[in-house]
Amino acid sequence: MNNLDGKVAYITGGTKGIGHAIAKTLVNAGMKVAISGRNLKVAEMAARDLGSEERVLGLASDVTRPEDEASAVAKILNKWGQLDVVIANAGVGIFNSVDTLSIEDWRKMIDTNLSGAFFTLKAALDPLKKAKGYYITIASLAGANFFASGTGYNASKFGVVGFTQAAMLDLRGYDIKVSTIMPGSVATHFSGRKLSKSDNWKIQPEDIGKLVEDLLSMNPRTLPSKIEVRPSRPDKK
Numbered sequence: 001m002n003n004l005d006g007k008v009a010y011i012t013g014g015t016k017g018i019g020h021a022i023a024k025t026l027v028n029a030g031m032k033v034a035i036s037g038r039n040l041k042v043a044e045m046a047a048r049d050l051g052s053e054e055r056v057l058g059l060a061s062d063v064t065r066p067e068d069e070a071s072a073v074a075k076i077l078n079k080w081g082q083l084d085v086v087i088a089n090a091g092v093g094i095f096n097s098v099d100t101l102s103i104e105d106w107r108k109m110i111d112t113n114l115s116g117a118f119f120t121l122k123a124a125l126d127p128l129k130k131a132k133g134y135y136i137t138i139a140s141l142a143g144a145n146f147f148a149s150g151t152g153y154n155a156s157k158f159g160v161v162g163f164t165q166a167a168m169l170d171l172r173g174y175d176i177k178v179s180t181i182m183p184g185s186v187a188t189h190f191s192g193r194k195l196s197k198s199d200n201w202k203i204q205p206e207d208i209g210k211l212v213e214d215l216l217s218m219n220p221r222t223l224p225s226k227i228e229v230r231p232s233r234p235d236k237k
């Protein structure tokens with residue numbers, strides 16, 4: 001896209017963590033940004049932290065409900081008339097051994113992390129085709145590396161990576177670019193973590209924001225379709 005000024009982005013799960021950091025980076029780059037979360041008041045408060053109502057929109061949407069995502073995209077188009085970038089970031093992680101992982105928790109991860117990414121893309125396809133836009137999923141290194149107590153999370157993130165790469169092949173004929181970003185350890189409150197100075201070695205959320213900006217600014221002839229990101233120096237235990 002090169003020049004991001006005036007372009008419009010939609011970020012699911014944009015009220016905190018990686019999603020909020022991406023939103024801040026894109027607003028600073030001159031874009032108009034809509035962020036969504038399940039709670040409207042929380043989404044609106046997070047939007048106010050990012051900028052004026054002319055530049056930032058907070059929306060309520062549960063990505064497991066395709067009708068919610070369709071409504072969110074309609075509101076973005078009603079406000080700004082276009083949608084150039086969509087970032088499927090909403091996610092949840094519940095980590096238990098397969099013998100204790102509940103069916104409810106399995107469904108929550110698959111429905112949010114994997115089906116949610118699909119529902120977001122489906123809702124945004126027409127405006128993305130019109131804009132020759134960009135669709136990005138925030139996956140995880142857990143989408144390439146399995147670990148104990150990760151059956152549900154691994155399954156969802158392996159699925160996100162496969163889904164995104166196949167969508168990339170489907171959509172590049174429309175000049176829609178599709179990428180998945182696979183972060184390793186990121187310093188966020190994801191899955192109820194508490195942050196401290198001991199997390200300083202991790203990837204910081206703003207680092208992912210800068211990576212997204214770099215992807216959007218890359219020469220249109222080049223597409224980094226799958227990006228693994230990890231701390232340069234892991235914690236020494």
